[in-house]
Amino acid sequence: EAQVTQNPRYLITVTGKKLTVTCSQNMNHEYMSWYRQDPGLGLRQIYYSMNVEVTDKGDVPEGYKVSRKEKRNFPLILESPSPNQTSLYFCASSPWGQGEHGELFFGEGSRLTVL
């Protein structure tokens, strides 16, 4: 089954404790992206990747890191989480090439709470 898989789905952590949210897609998509979703603000892009070893900042990259060492994986790293990073996070992928348009395939979401 074609899917985007995120882990963990739920996490409660404390300020400053490094964490990683993993994302994996099995559709051989080149494009992957991370979003956070907050009430009243919709989905905001954190980082995206056009291909392996190619990543770029989205609209709200502060406090986050990403890496794209393999095509299928795009982990989101919070080096020192803070309470304002409490949010619902979505990973997405797409077969887009550069300059192309198309739908994004989303994971099921990861609910992160930072105390």
Add this chain to the structure above:
Amino acid sequence: GESVGLHLPTLSVQEGDNSIINCAYSNSASDYFIWYKQESGKGPQFIIDIRSNMDKRQGQRVTVLLNKTVKHLSLQIAATQPGDSAVYFCAESLYTGTASKLTFGTGTRLQVTL
């Protein structure tokens, strides 16, 4: 389920009626638009898309209308069913020179009453 929007505008329709969900987009240069559906506890799912050289596109029970003059997008759902209850997002896409960037609206909650 996950709370995706505590302050969302809500549209309440009776089962069997048609629903119209509206969206105002921000960039007149956007050339591609998508509607997504998000059910409680799940990620957004693609419903239908439309390119800027069109003003109407139909799918199964759904129609998207695009009015570029006033930067307005609408999603029409025919014969609304309880399974249509969800949050609906529009998104506009713009090619920035390096990538196509999707910008999402804040969403509308559709409640289907029996």
